[in-house]
Amino acid sequence: MHNEEDKLSVMMPDDEGKENKKELHHIIYLSSMYQNWFLDYASYVILERAVPYVNDGLKPVQRRILHANETDG
Numbered sequence: 001m002h003n004e005e006d007k008l009s010v011m012m013p014d015d016e017g018k019e020n021k022k023e024l025h026h027i028i029y030l031s032s033m034y035q036n037w038f039l040d041y042a043s044y045v046i047l048e049r050a051v052p053y054v055n056d057g058l059k060p061v062q063r064r065i066l067h068a069n070e071t072d073g
Helices: 030-050 060-072
Strands: 007-013 019-026
Touching: 030 060
Parallel strands: none
Antiparallel strands: 007 019
């Protein structure tokens, strides 16, 4: 498994000619990104799309359909 703290470094001369180790990039692996994103997306789907609203019992998509029917006809 990769460490999320892996960094790509290179030795670069500074203004005085001394070599200093400088970070170029912070490496983030896709596997860890997907784990974080999946939890965020799953929470969004459950809270915003799949659970009916308490007051009227409709899901957001059902409410949009009713609203479109009211405004068109």
